[in-house]
Structure formats: C-alpha cells, structure tokens
Amino acid sequence: MNSWYSSHFSSLYIENWDGEFTVFQPESGKTHFLNEMGLHILTILDGSPLRLNTICQELSVHFSLQPDTQFFGKIAQTLQRYEALGLIERVKENE
Amino acid sequence: MKVEQLSLDELRVLLAGQGLRVKMGPFNLSVQTRLPSLIHQLHQMYAHYSLADEDEIVEFHVRVIPKRSIRQPFARLIRFEVDGRSPFPPVSVEQALATLEWGVNLVIAMRINHLLLFHSAAVERNGHVLLLPAWPGSGKTTLSAMLMHRGYRLFSDEFGLMAPEIGDFFPLPRLMPLKNQSIKIIRDYLPEAILGPEIPGTLKGTVAHIRPPQESIERVDEAAQPRWIVFPKWVAGAALRLESLPQSEAFLLLATNAFNYEVLGETAFDAVTRLVRSCECRKLVYSDFDSALAALDELTDG
Numbered sequence: 095m096n097s098w099y100s101s102h103f104s105s106l107y108i109e110n111w112d113g114e115f116t117v118f119q120p121e122s123g124k125t126h127f128l129n130e131m132g133l134h135i136l137t138i139l140d141g142s143p144l145r146l147n148t149i150c151q152e153l154s155v156h157f158s159l160q161p162d163t164q165f166f167g168k169i170a171q172t173l174q175r176y177e178a179l180g181l182i183e184r185v186k187e188n189e
Numbered sequence: 190m191k192v193e194q195l196s197l198d199e200l201r202v203l204l205a206g207q208g209l210r211v212k213m214g215p216f217n218l219s220v221q222t223r224l225p226s227l228i229h230q231l232h233q234m235y236a237h238y239s240l241a242d243e244d245e246i247v248e249f250h251v252r253v254i255p256k257r258s259i260r261q262p263f264a265r266l267i268r269f270e271v272d273g274r275s276p277f278p279p280v281s282v283e284q285a286l287a288t289l290e291w292g293v294n295l296v297i298a299m300r301i302n303h304l305l306l307f308h309s310a311a312v313e314r315n316g317h318v319l320l321l322p323a324w325p326g327s328g329k330t331t332l333s334a335m336l337m338h339r340g341y342r343l344f345s346d347e348f349g350l351m352a353p354e355i356g357d358f359f360p361l362p363r364l365m366p367l368k369n370q371s372i373k374i375i376r377d378y379l380p381e382a383i384l385g386p387e388i389p390g391t392l393k394g395t396v397a398h399i400r401p402p403q404e405s406i407e408r409v410d411e412a413a414q415p416r417w418i419v420f421p422k423w424v425a426g427a428a429l430r431l432e433s434l435p436q437s438e439a440f441l442l443l444a445t446n447a448f449n450y451e452v453l454g455e456t457a458f459d460a461v462t463r464l465v466r467s468c469e470c471r472k473l474v475y476s477d478f479d480s481a482l483a484a485l486d487e488l489t490d491g
Contacts (some may be wrong), residue, residue, distance in 0.1 A: 102261035105456065109462050116444075118458040123451055127441055150395055 097143035097185045098173050099136050109132070122180055125159075131157060136171060136181060143185040146170055191360060193236035202226050203282050208250065214361030214409055215304075215350065217241040218293060221343075222253040224267065227285040234286070234385050236362055237406040248297050252286050271296050282425040285463060287388045287396045289395040290364050294347055297361075298448045304359070304487045306448040307349030311358055312341035314489040317416035318358045320349050320468070322446045328423030334399050335478050336485070340381045344413075345406040353453060353460035355414040357469070362401035415464060417488055418443070421473045421481075429480040431473050431488065439470035 107118035115133045117126045128136075131153060138144065138152050150169050154161040176182045192200065192211065203209045208219035209231070214470060222228065241247060249271065255269040256279040265278040269292040276295055280288050310324035310329040319341070323329040333346040344350075344358060344445050346365040364385070367375055372395065373384055383400040418439055419431070442448050443461050451456045471488065475481035 095248070107458055111435070111440065114435075114437040116440055116458070116462070117435070118455060120455055123454040125444055125450075155219075 095145060097145050098139055098149070098177065098182045099141070099143040099185060100181065100182045102140035102181075103136055104119070105141035107172055108138070119181065121180070123157065124179070126179065126181070135176070146173065149173070153158045153188065190240045192232070192238050192240065195232075196349075197228070197232050200232050204228055204231070208247075209235075209239040210245075210247055211235060211291070212241050212409065213238070213363060215359045216249065216297070216301075216361075217245055217247040219247045219250045220287070220289070222289075223268070224253060224255070224282065224285055227253055227289070230252045230286045230385055233383075234400050237401070237403045237441060238408075239406075249293065249300075251289065251296070253289050255282075256283050260402070272373060274403060284365075284388055284391055286398065287366060287386060287391050290366060290398065293363070294352065297348065301350075303456065303471075305351040305450070305453060305457055307351065307443060308347070308448060309349035310346045311344035311349045311360075312336045313344060313360075313413050316342050316413060317489070318344060318413045318488055319418055319485065320358070320415055321415045321421050322349065322419055322443060324446070327421060328371070329421060330365050330367060330425070331374060332421055332478075332481065334365055334367065334379065334382065335482065336373050337402055337405060338382060339482055341402050342408060349432065349456050351415075351460060351464065352412075353456045356414055356460070356463060358415055359412050360405065360409045362405040362409065364398040366396045366398050366399060368396055372397045399476045413482070415468050417467045417471070419471045419473050419485070421475070423474070423476065424474055424487075425476055427474050427476045429473075429475050429484060431471050431484045434472045436465050436470060436472040439468075440465045 105120055111117045113130050115128045117128055134156060150161050150166055177184055204221060205223045208221045210217060210219045242289045252270040253267055256266040258264055258266055265282040267285050268275050268279045268281050269277050269288045307322055308335040309320050312319050321329050326457055329344040337343040343362045344362040348361050350361055387397045387400040440461055
C-alpha cells in the first residue's frame with residue numbers, strides 16, 4: 095500500500111480565482127490550473143503522508159460527497175498525475 | 190532623423206553598407222540589403238521610422254541577400270539572415286519584404302526575455318492599453334488596422350510587450366501583414382491606409398503590409414498601463430458578442446499565449462496575475478467591423 099505527501103507545498107505560488115486556482119511550481123517552472131478539489135488534495139497532503147482511502151475520506155467529508163469506486167479511481171489517477179508532475183511524492187508503506 | 194528624410198540614394202548607400210539602423214519600439218534594428226526592389230519598398234514603408242543614434246546599441250542585425258541555388262539556377266531567390274544565420278529556407282525575391290518582416294518578428298519572439306511577450310495585438314485609447322490576444326488566423330491584424338485608423342494608437346498587431354515588474358506595455362508599431370481576403374477588406378474599408386505591394390505565394394498566401402500611422406510611430410516612447418483584455422475572434426456572419434470572461438480563463442489563455450511565459454517562470458506568473466486582476470477581461474466575437482468598433486469604443490470610453 096502506498097501513501098503520498100506534498101513535499102514542496104510551501105514553495106508553491108497559489109492564486110485563487112473565485113474557486114479556481116493557478117499554481118506556480120518553482121521547481122519545474124510550470125503553472126497548473128486546479129479546481130477546489132485539486133487544490134484541497136495538495137493541502138491535505140502537506141505534512142504527513144496519507145493513503146488513498148484516507149485522502150478520499152477527507153475529500154468526501156470536505157465536499158459532502160458519497161465516495162464510490164469511480165471516485166476512488168479518479169482520485170488515484172489524480173495522484174498519479176500529481177506525482178508525475180512532481181507536485182507530490184509516493185511513500186512505500188515500509189519506508 | 191527619419192527614413193523619409195533620406196533620398197533613395199542615401200538609403201541605398203546605408204542599406205548596402207553599414208546597414209540602416211532604425212528604432213523599432215524599445216529595440217533598434219539594423220537592416221542590410223542590396224536588393225533594389227526591397228530598397229524601394231523600405232523607402233516607402235519605413236518612411237516614418239527614426240534612425241537610431243550612432244552611439245545606440247542595435248539589438249538585431251539582419252540581412253536580406255541573394256541566394257544562388259544549384260537546383261533552381263534561374264530562380265531569383267533571397268535569404269534572410271540574422272547575425273549570419275538563416276532561420277528560413279530561401280524564397281523568391283518578390284517575397285523579400287514579407288520574409289524580412291517575419292524574420293524580425295521571429296528574432297524578437299526568440300530573443301527577448303527581459304519583457305513578457307504576448308502573442309497579441311495592442312492599441313491605446315484614453316491613455317490605457319487594450320490588449321487583443323489571439324492566435325494566428327483570428328483576425329487581430331485586420332482588427333488592429335481598423336482600430337488604428339479609427340482613433341486608437343497602434344502598439345502592435347503581433348506583440349504585447351510587457352515590462353513584467355511594472356506592468357507597462359511598450360509600443361512596437363511595425364508593418365502589419367494583411368493576408369488574402371483581408372487585403373481587399375482593408376482597401377475597401379480604409380482607403381486612406383498605406384499598403385505595400387501584394388506579395389503572392391507566401392506560406393500564408395498573398396500578403397500585403399499596411400504601414401502604421403505616423404503618430405503611432407512618433408509616440409513610440411510612450412508606454413502605457415493596460416486596462417482591458419479582449420480576446421477577439423472573427424467569425425463569418427456571427428452576431429456581435431462582447432462578453433465578460435472569467436479571470437481564471439483569461440489567466441489561462443494569456444499564460445498559454447505568451448511566447449516566453451515558461452522562460453520567465455515566477456516573474457511571468459506574477460505578471461500575468463497582476464495583469465488579469467487589474468484589467469477588465471472580455472471575449473469578442475464579430476463579423477462586422479462597425480459593430481465591433483462601436484462595442485470597443487463603448488468599452489474603452491472614459
């Protein structure tokens with residue numbers, strides 16, 4: 095089982111545009127365009143690593159959602175995308 | 190001193206020798222050529238540009254020179270060079286002016302990184318800049334041509350040049366390449382406009398350059414702050430729409446539209462954020478110049 099955490103959250107430049115967010119990532123020089131849930135994922139991963147289940151649980155509480163398997167799949171995809179972009183890092187359970 | 194104050198012979202000596210050093214917005218450009226047709230065209234089309242002082246640094250040194258081809262021994266070809274390098278394949282001599290102008294634009298887009306470069310037309314009205322960012326084919330050159338003959342000061346039909354730290358935009362009024370049907374539209378709509386020769390067979394079809402108004406060139410040192418960002422799109426037969434655009438969308442469009450956004454990194458992110466937050470953002474769909482002009486006049490009044 096993997097966990098993820100946002101390793102450079104404090105270095106990100108975040109601008110709020112009425113609930114949509116532009117995020118500048120100094121390490122890559124890229125600008126990302128996120129919705130509220132996309133940014134919230136980064137926010138809850140700032141600090142200690144969380145597993146997919148915990149992340150989905152936090153999101154469903156925050157956004158008043160009923161998580162289903164599709165939701166889990168989408169969040170897993172988002173985490174993989176964030177990892178590829180260098181926004182978050184994966185931590186193996188035994189590390 | 191202006192180019193128009195030079196006789197054709199004096200201009201020919203400069204172009205064939207040390208180069209014609211002209212002031213192009215915040216840059217100086219040196220052009221060398223011996224092509225008689227191009228010399229005549231530059232005498233007319235560059236008439237209002239000022240010569241750069243002798244002690245001023247010239248950012249870009251370009252040449253348009255004849256090119257011999259083994260494959261086409263009888264073709265009259267030319268080559269555009271910047272600092273001795275040729276970014277384009279040779280083209281026919283008739284395309285010399287278009288190639289020179291595109292070449293200079295390419296050099297500006299590739300080399301200027303102290304300013305944030307938007308792919309955008311820019312005009313000034315009532316002391317503030319109206320930015321018209323658009324991709325090629327959106328009609329921004331034709332729209333700029335129309336606006337600059339209806340009371341707007343031309344900054345550029347191609348580049349929004351922004352000082353990222355202070356937010357000022359700089360004028361860069363250069364020849365504007367009208368393409369294909371736009372040439373006739375402008376000839377009909379703006380009979381007072383000064384157009385260069387029609388140049389057929391370019392990569393973009395037939396091109397004719399429109400000369401910026403004298404006032405726009407003479408006020409080239411007057412930068413201005415932006416106030417409006419309008420993303421224009423000409424659509425045949427479309428009813429006029431000038432609609433508010435969410436700032437987040439404007440940010441995204443501007444960031445992806447800028448030539449050097451990623452090069453400037455954090456500086457560009459901050460600059461685009463400030464730009465969008467300080468401007469009214471709209472999208473414009475139009476098919477008719479008069480109604481587009483009326484809508485932009487209303488937006489930029491007062």
